[in-house]
Amino acid sequence: MTARLFSAAPPWLAGLWRLVPRLFAQIAGAAGALCFLVWALTGGYFWPAWVWLSLALVLGLIVARRWSRLAPPGPRRNLETIGALASVLCAYAFLNWAISGGGYFWPVWVFLGFAVVLGAYFTYLRNQGADLRSKGERELTERVETLTETRRGALDVQAAELRRIERDLHDGAQARLVALSMQLGRAEEGLADRPEIAALVRQARAEATAANAELRDLARGIAPPVLTDRGLAAAVEALGNRSPVPVKVDAALGRRPAPVVESAAYFVVAESLTNVAKHAPEASAAVTIRLDADTLVVVVADDGPGGADLAAGTGLEGLRRRVAALDGEMEVASPAGEGTRIEVKLPCGS
């Protein structure tokens, strides 16, 4: 109501209204000083204290109103208005009691009254599920929610895109190279009487085979087919079998996490096992994977010499970033002489 009134008022009046607290403070200061002067000349009971108290009350109410209007309209502003009013009136009651010479401490009833009103209103708001956050807080929360969602969306798109690339390679370039090998093989057969040309054709076929092998390694690095087909447990088993160090795999997953989480976990294991083979070739490793309601826990531990230097480009930093992008956590413990243990927790509420 007042807001509408003042927004409709001419600019000079609104400007004047903004000046009220300072103006009033100056007038009140002057009036207070004047009263003190009069009292000093006339003497007697120290009555200016009451004038000061009244002026302070009005000033307090003006400031309280200003302050509570900083909150966004709605329950939050109501709560702050009541709170500000309570502060000013409680202070007034206390000072009133003090100036009037103490005695029975009646302001306690004022305090209690406001406490009851504030408490009841707060409880009511909580039961209504009212949003008590300030505008800034609310905007920040919304922003974080949006960012989390879009980041996850981008990662999902990326994972799907990688799988698409792998499939395109498989159905496109790789299939053509296989067809090429086959045709070269048939050509070679027909060249039994031209051995020097047959040798050329055989060479060409070897090139096609090598190209296909390179594409296969590339595709496997992009999106391992066994991960797509059989899920994390099977893919990690395969990693363990492929590793030059002995690896014990214990993977128990009741369901399949989202593809982006699966592939992050897969690459954590792949990179960790590569590190074991590189830095602790005499060690053996154990991989444990557990999936509970909302977290995928991956642990890769080895009994090597430990003392892994995290800063020395072990690929761990890349893993950490990958895990962090999914709001996961990664812990690396590598005390000298006690092996290395990497634990990754990935949220996967679904």
Place this chain on the structure above:
Amino acid sequence: MRVVIAEDSVLLREGLVALLREHEVEVVAQSEDGEGLLRIVGAHKPDLAIVDVRLPPSFTDEGIRAAVEARRRHPGLGVLILSQYVEPVYTAELLAGGEGGVGYLLKERVGDIPAFLDAVRRVAAGGTALDREVVAELVGERRAVPESPIDSLSPREREVLSLMAEGRTNNAIAESLVVTPGAVEKHVSNIFGKLSLAPADDDHRRVLAVLAFLRATDAA
């Protein structure tokens, strides 16, 4: 020899059919997916099914699943898997069920026509033909799981077993390792002994040895 083919890429399917027909292998039916494979195997009772791992509609491991099912329904059916990838887990699944021959080759091996035809005939006849990359991955540099009888094999015996898994004959193994056929025979009988395979038909024992080998790896 009567063969069926399940492959979704027209290019490869037609290439395979042409190649096999040139060498008097009868291709009795073709299919583009796993369901189709089961249908044509049921209808034509072939000696061998050549199957691509990745088939519609799922484009994952449809081919393996269909091949395992086909072997279950038609004991004695030989299955030769063609794949772009080396995946020992699939080989182990195939070997786990059925009695017929089993092969798992990388697709590009088709270019080496004599070797490919050899594998086709061997698997149709009940033997094995595992790609050397599959075998390499199985043996690898890895120190196998403890308590596996495979551990008791000497490095040379492992080498021989690897070549057996690829499906090679004793003579071929001897040639590849540059030793006499007699030496290979000795290694083979040592392998049978260490894996506790009772004297039986030699071909069958070879398959069993490979199976034991794969199981040991699969248990890791």
